[in-house]
């Protein structure tokens with residue numbers, strides 16, 4: 492017992508108890524500070540809708556699950572942050588998928604987000620570590636590519652999902668989200684996405700903002716915002732300094748009143764299950780399933796979004812097959 496070391500005098504005990512209490516409180520504060528969340532706000536009397544998010548833990552979990560190298564971490568992380576921001580504009584259970592198919596080594600990047608702040612992401616090639624770009628930053632454009640297609644599919648619970656597509660215009664992704672919003676949804680916007688990767692490849696901070704300009708906003712307003720954005724440090728730097736999403740909006744709208752409408756936790760969450768994979772195996776057809784039984788005596792399914800593995804033995808595969816054949820051999 493460490494306490495015995497202090498000879499049991501009340502002063503020493505008091506001291507250590509106190510410092511432990513402080514340490515516990517500090518840890519608690521740190522945890523609360525590290526909590527990922529998104530804020531929705533209005534500025535300029537409602538002419539600007541503003542969203543800001545801290546998604547450090549979300550991107551860190553994506554990094555761990557996909558074991559991404561630094562440039563891939565930044566590319567997938569920015570896509571995740573952008574999708575969280577875009578996803579926050581749809582209602583609770585409604586969801587959207589962002590597909591970024593560029594001509595760079597990252598291949599397909601795909602992110603699912605919903606209106607409740609849940610997100611999952613996939614990158615075709617997670618092992619990308621490119622030399623830093625001319626600005627000394629992780630070369631996301633180099634990983635994503637400068638040509639390709641940026642697609643957003645929104646499932647709003649209607650018969651047909653909404654789908655919008657724009658070309659990749661930058662490959663840095665913030666500009667690609669901005670271009671998508673302007674060209675496909677006709678909303679003049681500004682999107683900033685930022686991921687800070689540490690030298691040991693872990694995620695130090697990740698977050699972003701999205702501003703949407705409503706009809707009726709004056710040129711002067713827009714010019715003022717543009718000027719502020721020019722001067723704005725990277726969001727990941729602000730988050731790394733301990734700033735909150737609210738602080739980020741205050742920094743962007745310096746001197747203007749910002750009305751916070753909502754605060755929403757965000758998390759990496761995959762909705763995969765063994766049942767879903769069983770349905771997927773079912774669609775392969777009975778011949779394919781029989782081959783799995785005969786040749787591999789089982790099947791292992793790995794979720795592309797989260798890396799969770801599901802194993803099906805011969806018995807389970809036979810049962811799935813019998814659902815197709817109705818029990819006939």
Ligand SMILES: [Zn+2]
Pocket residue numbers: 761762763794795796797798799
């Ligand atoms: Zn999964």
